[in-house]
Amino acid sequence: MTSSLSPAVRRLIAATLVNTLGNGVYAAVGALYLTRAVGLSVGHVGVGLTIAALVGLVASTPLGVVADRLGPNRAYVGFLLLQAVTMTALTQVRSFGWYVAVAAVTAIADSGQRGAKGALIAGVAPADQRVRTRAILRVVTNIGMAVGMAAAGVVLAVDRREVYVVALLANAATYVVTAGLVRFGMPAVARVPAAAGPSGLTAVRDRRFLVFVGLDGVLSMHGALAQIGIPLWVATATDAPRWMISVLLVLNSAAVILLQVRISRGTERLTGAARAGRRAGVLLAITCLVLALSDATSGAVTIGLLIAAALAHVLGEMLQSAGGWGISFELAPPGAQGQYQGAYAMGHQIGDLVAPLLITTVAVSWGWPGWLLTAGVFLVAGLFVPVVVQEPEPAMQPAV
Numbered sequence: 288m289t290s291s292l293s294p295a296v297r298r299l300i301a302a303t304l305v306n307t308l309g310n311g312v313y314a315a316v317g318a319l320y321l322t323r324a325v326g327l328s329v330g331h332v333g334v335g336l337t338i339a340a341l342v343g344l345v346a347s348t349p350l351g352v353v354a355d356r357l358g359p360n361r362a363y364v365g366f367l368l369l370q371a372v373t374m375t376a377l378t379q380v381r382s383f384g385w386y387v388a389v390a391a392v393t394a395i396a397d398s399g400q401r402g403a404k405g406a407l408i409a410g411v412a413p414a415d416q417r418v419r420t421r422a423i424l425r426v427v428t429n430i431g432m433a434v435g436m437a438a439a440g441v442v443l444a445v446d447r448r449e450v451y452v453v454a455l456l457a458n459a460a461t462y463v464v465t466a467g468l469v470r471f472g473m474p475a476v477a478r479v480p481a482a483a484g485p486s487g488l489t490a491v492r493d494r495r496f497l498v499f500v501g502l503d504g505v506l507s508m509h510g511a512l513a514q515i516g517i518p519l520w521v522a523t524a525t526d527a528p529r530w531m532i533s534v535l536l537v538l539n540s541a542a543v544i545l546l547q548v549r550i551s552r553g554t555e556r557l558t559g560a561a562r563a564g565r566r567a568g569v570l571l572a573i574t575c576l577v578l579a580l581s582d583a584t585s586g587a588v589t590i591g592l593l594i595a596a597a598l599a600h601v602l603g604e605m606l607q608s609a610g611g612w613g614i615s616f617e618l619a620p621p622g623a624q625g626q627y628q629g630a631y632a633m634g635h636q637i638g639d640l641v642a643p644l645l646i647t648t649v650a651v652s653w654g655w656p657g658w659l660l661t662a663g664v665f666l667v668a669g670l671f672v673p674v675v676v677q678e679p680e681p682a683m684q685p686a687v
Contacts, residue, residue, distance in 0.1 A: 295411040302468040309461030311435020324448040335390045343394035344636040351402035351629020352487040358478035359407035364466045366400035371462035378452045405628025410476030421612040422551035479622040490630040504634030505668035506607045511642030535597040542601040551609035560613030561673035563606040568669010570603030575662035579655040
């Protein structure tokens, strides 16, 4: 998978693996640390995360401009080190106010590193290898997160404050190591001074791109569908055994690891990427329709329908990711990859904010009518992706 990749991309893969190992540990222990060791309520944690998400959303595009101006390498390293600082600071949190402050700065650092990393990929990978690089990095991310979450089982078993603190500090250390791998051994991608590049407002003035970002944000709600909607539906509306939830989640992760790179082929150019977005919408709509049917079946039929829904979902998820990467790279003008990658991330951030409410209150709570409505949302978003992003055909010149 990596034999034809450049040394710079291989270094980025190694950095991503280290980073996601730490992220996986924190994903498993973070909420319990805040509630059991710090003493925050579940409600306070939720409010803090919501505030942080809003801060990250607002900061995403401006921080992408920072990546263009400073250069992606320098910006990426800087934001990674800031994340190391905030993760360390989290071990000293004793109150809700301090937690919100640390979470907000963490969100800023996270938004900044996402835009900088996208610009870095665009700078070190040839144009026809950018999506493939993104796909490989997603596979590595899944592997790193899975290993990190498994390792966190030791922390959860001990369930003591000092062990939680060690886990957080270990995650902080992975940010430092990741920054070192990027800083030393990767070629520097040239920065784009303000006087020589596009305006820092280019992305937010690009209506076509912003409409795509909105559509892609709708399609990205598949994350909440997999993590919240399907588990709740299996547990509350079907007669399937609850261990099916684990089976479906493992199936999703395994499919991404095995197929994401292959599914991403053909999305390097705008036409193929737009087609992938349309297919993603169709598959996610089919997922919702199959889930709606599983409410009226029993036994092996229900299990078969849930597996079919999970397969349609993960195919749609992989196509949405690949199509989004290709479109975000292709629509960005020279010198503006950072701000366009930052703006592209806004769609996912909006989707993450809206999706839990939509999936739980509409799809799961309303039953099959809710799933039909959710299917329609995915379908419309997917069908409009090619309409929005593809250039119109040039008008025919009248014969003289």
